[in-house]
Amino acid sequence: MHRYQVPSNPCQTTVLRRMCMSSLLTASLLASVPAQAKNVIFFLGDGMGISTVTAARIFAGQAQGANGEEYSLAFDKFPNLALIKTYNSNAQVPDSAGTVTALVTGEKTRIGVLGINASVERDDCANALKNTLPTLAEMAEQAGMATGVISTARITHATPAGLYAHTPNRNWESSASTPNEAEALGCYDIARQLVEMPHGDGLDVILGGGRREFLPAQTADPEYPSRSGLRDDGRNLIDEWLAADNNRQYAWQGDTFAQWLAAPEAQSGQLMGLFEPSHMQYEADRAKDPGKEPSLKAMTALAVKQLAGREEGYFLLVEAGRIDHAHHFSNAYRALADTVALSDAVQWAVENVDLQETLILVTADHSHTMTISGYPRRGNPILGVVETEPGKPTLDAQGNPYTTLSYANGPGYKKRPPNFSDMDPQNPNYQQLSTVPLPSETHAGEDVAAFAIGVNADAVRGVMEQNRLFKVMHDALLQR
Numbered sequence: 001m002h003r004y005q006v007p008s009n010p011c012q013t014t015v016l017r018r019m020c021m022s023s024l025l026t027a028s029l030l031a032s033v034p035a036q037a038k039n040v041i042f043f044l045g046d047g048m049g050i051s052t053v054t055a056a057r058i059f060a061g062q063a064q065g066a067n068g069e070e071y072s073l074a075f076d077k078f079p080n081l082a083l084i085k086t087y088n089s090n091a092q093v094p095d096s097a098g099t100v101t102a103l104v105t106g107e108k109t110r111i112g113v114l115g116i117n118a119s120v121e122r123d124d125c126a127n128a129l130k131n132t133l134p135t136l137a138e139m140a141e142q143a144g145m146a147t148g149v150i151s152t153a154r155i156t157h158a159t160p161a162g163l164y165a166h167t168p169n170r171n172w173e174s175s176a177s178t179p180n181e182a183e184a185l186g187c188y189d190i191a192r193q194l195v196e197m198p199h200g201d202g203l204d205v206i207l208g209g210g211r212r213e214f215l216p217a218q219t220a221d222p223e224y225p226s227r228s229g230l231r232d233d234g235r236n237l238i239d240e241w242l243a244a245d246n247n248r249q250y251a252w253q254g255d256t257f258a259q260w261l262a263a264p265e266a267q268s269g270q271l272m273g274l275f276e277p278s279h280m281q282y283e284a285d286r287a288k289d290p291g292k293e294p295s296l297k298a299m300t301a302l303a304v305k306q307l308a309g310r311e312e313g314y315f316l317l318v319e320a321g322r323i324d325h326a327h328h329f330s331n332a333y334r335a336l337a338d339t340v341a342l343s344d345a346v347q348w349a350v351e352n353v354d355l356q357e358t359l360i361l362v363t364a365d366h367s368h369t370m371t372i373s374g375y376p377r378r379g380n381p382i383l384g385v386v387e388t389e390p391g392k393p394t395l396d397a398q399g400n401p402y403t404t405l406s407y408a409n410g411p412g413y414k415k416r417p418p419n420f421s422d423m424d425p426q427n428p429n430y431q432q433l434s435t436v437p438l439p440s441e442t443h444a445g446e447d448v449a450a451f452a453i454g455v456n457a458d459a460v461r462g463v464m465e466q467n468r469l470f471k472v473m474h475d476a477l478l479q480r
């Protein structure tokens with residue numbers, strides 16, 4: 001017959017109300033407010049799926065004479081991990097443009113577009129202009145923070161462009177590839193959006209490839225004089241960027257970069273280094289570059305040197321952009337070497353930034369179709385044929401040896417059946433076999449990993465939608 005009574009609440013007494021309110025508030029703040037970071041370094045391995053991480057770990061360990069399976073990449077040692085769901089708003093298997101938009105704006109969007117929401121169809125300039133999404137780099141600039149972008153791909157390629165560009169087509173990298181009708185409506189090319197970035201004073205450190213997107217078609221490339229710029233509007237965006245501020249410096253040569261890096265103090269103004277007309281070299285080919293282009297680790301070190309002086313903190317994106325390209329070519333060697341180069345850059349950061357005030361996040365935008373299979377013995381060369389005992393290859397149903405690494409699709413189908421007398425599978429140029437014949441291997445749709453260390457790293461856990469990683473970085477950096 002008695003109705004359930006709500007327990008009496010001590011906070012309802014006048015005397016205690018004030019104290020209770022403040023302690024409840026404190027408790028809720030402790031539960032919901034993320035730790036505040038001064039800086040965020042966001043490392044992105046383009047196409048660095050989990051099988052790539054595993055294979056690169058073995059590859060790196062074997063390069064040091066070990067079996068390899070037990071080896072750890074720099075981010076393998078991070079305390080916080082999550083699985084990340086990478087799909088785009090309209091694609092089960094995503095591309096880098098839709099995924100970077102999720103990562104740096106907090107909203108999933110369509111495949112192939114940058115910095116605009118999912119309501120806009122690809123190529124729809126008029127609607128793109130009305131549906132832009134602010135990016136983490138823009139927000140950081142507006143908050144007075146320092147910002148930087150590094151990529152081994154063209155700096156106008158999808159992932160780095162995600163920080164500063166808003167466009168209904170990721171391929172509109174220069175005026176030549178942007179339709180005149182779109183330009184007439186106000187949809188400008190990605191290179192132009194970089195040098196005209198209206199937020200704060202624009203990105204403070206810009207290091208990567210892609211000079212041709214900034215240079216007019218009449219201008220010869222300084223490193224490869226037989227090549228020229230791509231722009232059809234006659235503008236030299238590098239000269240324009242320099243002219244806008246006397247303190248800015250630009251380099252295309254590794255020697256100038258090395259001077260900046262070796263100088264005892266940071267350079268006083270903003271820096272741009274564009275080291276190749278298109279993408280930078282793969283790590284495996286970098287030593288042969290005529291312009292002596294820098295490593296991802298060295299670029300990370302220069303960027304941190306430049307950005308760390310800012311009282312308000314900094315946001316830096318470091319992309320290993322060519323893991324993806326090597327996979328598209330079914331060339332596992334270069335994909336793994338570029339993954340190890342990313343690990344080296346991450347290791348540098350872990351050793352040289354203060355993790356009490358910095359969040360380091362490492363993830364991939366999407367996976368690739370490479371798989372690690374068969375029953376190779378412990379320590380079997382990761383690029384080699386499957387052997388249960390040295391010198392005794394396991395044979396497939398047609399009597400042929402096969403490699404541990406292969407692809408679900410891609411150009412490697414041309415190598416079927418495998419003829420290892422033509423090329424050893426451990427040759428850096430070897431293209432692994434693929435099952436479905438395609439001219440270019442595709443991305444894969446399974447989850448990728450995210451690895452975090454430092455301030456607010458414990459927010460990276462469980463199975464997360466990709467756009468939630470934006471919130472982890474944003475809450476750490478900008479919720480003050």
Ligand SMILES: [Zn+2]
Nearest residue numbers: 047324328443
């Ligand atoms: Zn790709």
